[in-house]
Amino acid sequence: IVGGEDTEPGEYAWMAALIKKSSTPPSSTQSPFCGGSLISPGHVLTAATCVREDRQDPSSFLVRIGEHDFANTSETEHRDFNVARIHIHPNFTERSWGLYNDLAILELDNPSEDEPATVCLPKKAGEFKGCGAVVTGWGVTQEGEMTQPLILQQVRVDVYSQEKCRESYQGITNTHLCAGDENGEKDSCQGDTGGPLLVGLEGKWVQVGIVSYGIGCAWPGYPGVYANVSSHLPWIAGQLGPYTLNGT
Numbered sequence: 001i002v003g004g005e006d007t008e009p010g011e012y013a014w015m016a017a018l019i020k021k022s023s024t025p026p027s028s029t030q031s032p033f034c035g036g037s038l039i040s041p042g043h044v045l046t047a048a049t050c051v052r053e054d055r056q057d058p059s060s061f062l063v064r065i066g067e068h069d070f071a072n073t074s075e076t077e078h079r080d081f082n083v084a085r086i087h088i089h090p091n092f093t094e095r096s097w098g099l100y101n102d103l104a105i106l107e108l109d110n111p112s113e114d115e116p117a118t119v120c121l122p123k124k125a126g127e128f129k130g131c132g133a134v135v136t137g138w139g140v141t142q143e144g145e146m147t148q149p150l151i152l153q154q155v156r157v158d159v160y161s162q163e164k165c166r167e168s169y170q171g172i173t174n175t176h177l178c179a180g181d182e183n184g185e186k187d188s189c190q191g192d193t194g195g196p197l198l199v200g201l202e203g204k205w206v207q208v209g210i211v212s213y214g215i216g217c218a219w220p221g222y223p224g225v226y227a228n229v230s231s232h233l234p235w236i237a238g239q240l241g242p243y244t245l246n247g248t
């Protein structure tokens with residue numbers, strides 16, 4: 001996240017961190033390679049690019065829910081889950097100019113029986129143009145930086161119209177959503193991919209986008225491109241099995 005600030009503990013309790021399982025000692029802090037969001041007690045929404053088969057198998061990483069500060073090892077708030085199955089959107093495609101249907105759902109192994117905080121998704125396809133939005137993640141705070149922040153970051157961005165989005169990027173469809181900052185100071189960045197873009201609706205946070213791609217981070221005229229959640233609701237709902245979506 002570029003141009004953002006620290007979140008408060010528990011402010012975005014549905015936030016997921018995807019962490020590689022590795023041989024590094026447990027004492028060393030592991031930065032997440034991607035973000036995600038808990039949409040049911042047993043399902044995490046993320047980007048397909050985070051978990052595409054050629055890069056990830058379900059046993060190679062874990063999903064941490066409710067983390068705030070990776071430096072705080074005594075923290076008891078977070079929970080780690082293994083992934084039972086990865087469901088990549090069947091129409092996920094990568095082109096030289098961008099990504100299409102860049103979303104995936106992770107089915108958690110042994111989901112908790114209690115009621116964890118899940119994020120709301122839009123009830124139906126909606127127009128969020130002009131809405132103030134927030135994007136959260138542990139991605140780098142400056143483009144090209146090597147180390148990621150330890151505390152979950154948030155930043156305010158504006159949702160752009162599709163017309164304005166097309167002025168910056170080729171091949172934008174209604175399954176994309178652009179959000180950024182006119183001054184080129186605020187954006188999502190490397191490591192934030194898969195995390196949620198949230199809009200406040202009727203006093204609740206509703207996830208309208210998934211961090212997907214963009215040219216640089218916080219470049220003036222190049223907003224972040226997000227997978228548009230509201231255009232994928234039927235597919236998402238179809239992956240949840242016995243669970244139902246937490247609607248608005």
Ligand code: 4AZ
Nearest residue numbers: 187188189190213214224
């Ligand atoms: C990246 O490099 C990346 N501002 C992620 C998100 C965005 C740009 C780049 C969107 O992974």
